[in-house]
Amino acid sequence: MTLLSLDRLTVRRGACPVVDAATLSVAAGELVGLIGPNGAGKTTLMRGALGLLPHEGRSSLTDLAPQARARHAAWLPQSREIAWPVSVETLVMLGRTPHLAAGQRPTDADRAAVARAIATMDLAGFETRPATELSGGEQARVLIARALAQDTALILADEPIAGLDPGHQIATMAAFAALARAGKALVVSLHDLGLAARHCTRLVLMHKGRIHADGPPEAVLTQDNLRAVFHISAHLTRGPEGVIFQPLEVLP
Numbered sequence: 347m348t349l350l351s352l353d354r355l356t357v358r359r360g361a362c363p364v365v366d367a368a369t370l371s372v373a374a375g376e377l378v379g380l381i382g383p384n385g386a387g388k389t390t391l392m393r394g395a396l397g398l399l400p401h402e403g404r405s406s407l408t409d410l411a412p413q414a415r416a417r418h419a420a421w422l423p424q425s426r427e428i429a430w431p432v433s434v435e436t437l438v439m440l441g442r443t444p445h446l447a448a449g450q451r452p453t454d455a456d457r458a459a460v461a462r463a464i465a466t467m468d469l470a471g472f473e474t475r476p477a478t479e480l481s482g483g484e485q486a487r488v489l490i491a492r493a494l495a496q497d498t499a500l501i502l503a504d505e506p507i508a509g510l511d512p513g514h515q516i517a518t519m520a521a522f523a524a525l526a527r528a529g530k531a532l533v534v535s536l537h538d539l540g541l542a543a544r545h546c547t548r549l550v551l552m553h554k555g556r557i558h559a560d561g562p563p564e565a566v567l568t569q570d571n572l573r574a575v576f577h578i579s580a581h582l583t584r585g586p587e588g589v590i591f592q593p594l595e596v597l598p
């Protein structure tokens with residue numbers, strides 16, 4: 347089942363297209379790593395797809411009415427600012443807003459979704475802490491938990507594991523992979539190509555606003571693509587533990 351469909355999505359900043367005719371279809375079961383150098387257009391592609399930026403072409407998400415869209419797709423932006431000193435549990439409960447009628451109190455199902463998200467992001471024991479008093483990485487995990495609590499078929503996340511320690515980066519990618527195996531779809535922008543190669547079912551490599559390559563990690567992280575897009579060399583092997591990717595050098 348297709349959960350996100352982009353047809354020649356183009357987003358201009360001034361005269362210049364920073365996303366240029368991106369066509370992409372994401373199905374249930376996929377964990378898509380959106381990779382590419384700084385400025386390649388990853389954030390802009392996701393924001394355009396969500397209808398948060400004026401665009402040309404078509405996104406299946408902008409065909410949906412706002413509440414239907416919020417029930418279908420969760421968005422985790424790159425900015426991590428938590429402005430209000432609400433408790434972690436209250437903040438994660440905000441993910442349930444699209445499922446609640448105006449003034450409706452959370453149901454047992456809402457509370458269960460929040461508890462699941464808190465457990466998945468290893469935040470048990472943090473429930474009553476003011477979110478503003480947590481460390482940067484802890485706050486990042488709270489915001490991921492809020493997106494998970496939304497319990498949508500599709501999750502779009504902009505650099506969700508940036509700033510997390512290695513254990514929580516791996517655990518978060520593993521949780522995303524488990525959600526994909528359970529039938530959801532995720533599009534996640536990432537700079538850690540090792541984690542992308544290891545956990546994603548598919549990589550979409552962006553370069554100068556265009557989709558340069560799209561496919562399984564080993565088909566995308568080729569020496570040619572890495573040289574052309576990132577100007578790096580790297581080592582990639584597949585062993586009993588799965589794909590192992592290590593960037594090596596910046597090429598002249």
Ligand SMILES: Nc1ncnc2c1ncn2[C@@H]1O[C@H](COP(=O)(O)OP(=O)(O)OP(=O)(O)O)[C@@H](O)[C@H]1O
Pocket residue numbers: 359360364382383384385386387388389390391
């Ligand atoms: N408000 C804006 N006005 C003009 N140009 C912009 C604006 N926002 C982004 N851009 C440009 O659009 C291009 C794509 O930016 P985008 O944030 O999508 O890149 P990215 O791939 O997410 O990068 P990063 O890995 O650094 O987060 C960049 O060249 C950026 O300078």
